Amino acid sequence: MPLDPSPLNSLGLPKPPSETRVVVAMSGGVDSSVVAAMLKEEGYDVVGVTLQLYDHGAALAKKGACCAGIDIHDARRVAEEMGFPHYVLDYENIFQEAVIEEFADSYLGGATPVPCIRCNERVKFKDLLETAKDLDADCMATGHYIQRKMGPNGAELHSATDSNRDQSYFLFSTTPEQLDFLRFPLGHLPSKEATRELAAKYGLAVADKPDSQDICFVPDGNYAGVIEKLRPGSAEPGEIVHADGRVLGQHNGVIHYTIGQRRGLGIGGLSEPLYVVRLDVDKKEVVVGPKEMLATRTIPVREINWLGDKPLTSRTEWHVAVKVRSTRPPREAIIRPISDTEAAVELITPEEGVSPGQACVFYDPDSSRIFGGGWIWRGY
Template identity: 80%
Template sequence: MTQPLNSLGFPKPPQDTRVVVAMSGGVDSSVVAAQLAEEGYDVVGVTLQLYDHGAALAKKGACCAGRDIHDARRVAEEMGFPHYVLDYENTFREAVIDEFADSYLGGATPVPCIRCNERVKFRDLLETAKDLDADCMATGHYIQRKVGPRGPELHCAADAARDQSYFLFSTTPEQLSYLRFPLGHLPSKQATRELAARYGLSVADKPDSQDICFVPNGDYASVIKKLRPGAADPGEIVDQSGTVLGYHDGVIHYTVGQRRGLGIGGLDTPLYVVKLDPEARQVVVGPKDALATRVVSVKEINWLGDGAFEGSVREIAVKVRSTRPPRAAILRPTGPHTAEVELLTPEEGVSPGQACVFYEDGSSRILGGGWIAGGRG
């Protein structure tokens, strides 16, 4: 008689299935761990120490801080499963923080949470889970893993307001076969908190983290100045013809699409940042229509769709910012990991360093994505 699949997709009882849960100390990953423990799985909780405890303890609204490590450990004690803290400070600095600083200095607008998932959580931590003889690794991300005719597929969360697909596009097919996302099907964050209360978790009412974990209060510039002394060199604010309109205290204080804080008055037409030129130390500004981008060049593409990436032009939907809904586009591969994406309706504020995520048109499936290298109207 064939053993039926358990809730994680394995043909054996939960008690014979080991699952490593990546625990940040927040309510989402805590609920995942508690739920799996209650179902009888062999749960092992792992929390990553990503930076210095002293700095972390003084900061609110961030994940993976000293307080969060304490909260994760407490949940493990409450639910009766082992919990480990791994020191990943050096890995995190080299794989995420250094690139974040260098990208800003290069005039890009990086998304470090994607690199953290790609290079730390879903690479190094996933390998640690395998070393612990776990059958799979579970996280508290709001995204769905579904098994299709060709194997595991990545799909958007049931709750569009919580969907984290933009931050997980670089998950490889091999990683996806090992990962599980137990919260992706829930209708709302409130449903997660209700589960936390039902399990009696001490973190049930804990606020969500808001900032990038190593950027207190969203102040990117102060972090970059600390990491790269001398980075905030002053320069000129110019229009698209090169006329000097004002001066700035460092390119790192600006992002493409920004309107406020330019310090340029007396003009009839509002101006926006349309380009950053770090080498010339110039912030280039222009009217709103100068932000419109129709063709986006994309690099480092991770393909999750069916069939080979190259050789086919596809009608898809894409996100060029995490806060925007997917928009209709045409995907034209230009190499094994590069493409041009034509937006059927031009988007404003497309910025190098952001992600361009691919979705199957009319479906919840994520087809992969890559990093924006540039764009044109």
């Protein structure tokens, strides 16, 4: 088959920007606004889309969240300033069913869920991506700090240049098919300051807008308060128990505790610092113990999305680096596949505070490439 003689544009497509339609997922923040403005200035046929994920009227009072009422207004304003169409899609029901309900059930099960990953996986990179295709887009661009690079076997997922802004932990479940259609124009930038400089260059009103904080539907980080609203009566009292069996106190609901927590346990007067080492939902027990009990070496992982060139099960072992929390650097590990979607991950150096419900993301130790990841699923 002869090679296509058409030169590739900046998005890697073989046609002029003016003939390339790009749907930009606009959250109303500075990052996605810069992406839209940048592509519009380059001459692309830009269409902005913002998702209304929950009641934006109530969200107006919530600062520092994404997809809230003020953010929809800001996204629309950027589109008007830059002169491209903008649509707001009501995804409240989809978001409720695909993200919020699972978040509540997972939390009640003693896990520490990461709903932002599910939102990317089940809403933004699934339903929104299909909407982009329905709009005859050639690709969809987002403001995520991650890189898409072409390798010998197709598109690869790579960490952002700025490790402080890298969002690979939240995007490990991006499939090869999605990666073919997605673009991440900010992943190569050296810093967030560079993004804000671009926003100022384009004269965007959001240039100095603060970054979103916490989970968008969890005001002030009060997870337990949200769970109690979603599942009334779920915060049942129980005992705080030492790992050696001693009852140390009472609690007013397992949902108020997370693995690794030390402060706010309500069991003062002890000679040693104690941490939450396990949550026993069936017994309504918060189990505490010394810090060394938090150390975990072997992690069972399931629902794996594998992005390597060869199948996960093509080897008995994969020597990689893994992240078990978004705020921690990748650590040396060995993946031992059980099936195409399940594996045991051995950490060369034990990690503290590994919790079911969190993600375990796989990295190439010799490059910036991401090999996918999965969900930590059993209690410790």
